[in-house]
Amino acid sequence: MKKIAIMNQKGGVGKSTLTYNIAHGLSLRNKKILLIDLDGQNDSSLFLGYSSEDNDDNNKTFFHLIDKRYPAKLHECIKKARHNLDLIPNSNISQIEAEFNREARIDLLLNEVLKDLNDMDYDYVFFDSGPQRTKINDAILCYVDSIIMPVQVEAASVRATGNMYDYLSDLRLDGDKIKMIIPNMMDKRNNDAKENLDILKMTHEDSIKITSPIYRRVKITEAGKNGQSVFEYDKESQKMFIEVVKTIEEEI
Numbered sequence: 001m002k003k004i005a006i007m008n009q010k011g012g013v014g015k016s017t018l019t020y021n022i023a024h025g026l027s028l029r030n031k032k033i034l035l036i037d038l039d040g041q042n043d044s045s046l047f048l049g050y051s052s053e054d055n056d057d058n059n060k061t062f063f064h065l066i067d068k069r070y071p072a073k074l075h076e077c078i079k080k081a082r083h084n085l086d087l088i089p090n091s092n093i094s095q096i097e098a099e100f101n102r103e104a105r106i107d108l109l110l111n112e113v114l115k116d117l118n119d120m121d122y123d124y125v126f127f128d129s130g131p132q133r134t135k136i137n138d139a140i141l142c143y144v145d146s147i148i149m150p151v152q153v154e155a156a157s158v159r160a161t162g163n164m165y166d167y168l169s170d171l172r173l174d175g176d177k178i179k180m181i182i183p184n185m186m187d188k189r190n191n192d193a194k195e196n197l198d199i200l201k202m203t204h205e206d207s208i209k210i211t212s213p214i215y216r217r218v219k220i221t222e223a224g225k226n227g228q229s230v231f232e233y234d235k236e237s238q239k240m241f242i243e244v245v246k247t248i249e250e251e252i
């Protein structure tokens with residue numbers, strides 16, 4: 001079971017968009033996937049067509065796993081999103097953050113909360129997460145083996161890629177956990193974009209894999225708004241995502 005965070009401290013770079021599409025892409029290649037959505041807006045869950053209104057008292061989320069008095073069982077919180085693709089959405093994210101803040105051993109926390117995963121047969125567990133440094137993100141970074149960093153192909157984002165290394169270092173984690181960069185929202189007809197992609201490659205290609213870019217395409221946003229993945233909505237975007245999915249299968 002490979003444990004992967006799709007993370008960047010920067011907001012709006014495509015973390016949720018990439019997470020759910022990659023998860024669905026891998027599931028279509030016969031891999032068993034669990035997506036744990038710890039993005040406060042539940043974006044990757046919503047993009048998969050799951051709505052928080054689906055949560056009633058019996059419909060448990062990640063939040064219920066950390067209930068101290070009556071912790072839910074892991075299997076009770078898992079929803080079936082697609083064939084081979086399961087989902088744990090969240091609720092009450094600020095309470096989760098507050099709870100994590102009280103924990104002395106953030107490095108062991110998710111190992112404990114998710115220990116039943118060891119008896120399940122997932123090939124990949126993906127985490128979608130919010131931006132910024134948070135206790136939730138600290139816990140995810142400690143738990144995963146690999147980090148995939150989406151980087152928006154524009155100057156400020158490309159310059160900011162070092163921030164994730166600083167974050168890991170402050171947590172005393174090895175920068176080698178960052179295994180891959182996915183250049184996202186690349187503009188086809190923009191020379192700056194090509195230049196920024198070159199800078200990204202020059203800076204990182206020696207140490208980590210840089211996938212083929214995901215171009216900016218309105219249909220990618222539309223798919224999410226429709227509760228569908230690009231594999232259900234748009235053939236052109238599919239081609240780009242399948243390249244990335246294959247690279248993940250080969251490299252991680």
Ligand SMILES: Nc1ncnc2c1ncn2[C@@H]1O[C@H](COP(=O)(O)OP(=O)(O)OP(=O)(O)O)[C@@H](O)[C@H]1O
Nearest residue numbers: 011012013014015016017131185215216217220221
């Ligand atoms: N390749 C793309 N082409 C067009 N639109 C995109 C692409 N990637 C992401 N988007 C759009 O950009 C917006 C931000 O993407 P997304 O919500 O995935 O970012 P995020 O990093 O998860 O944001 P946050 O930090 O708020 O969690 C969304 O509206 C999404 O549809």
Ligand SMILES: [Mg+2]
Nearest residue numbers: 015016039043
């Ligand atoms: Mg998001």
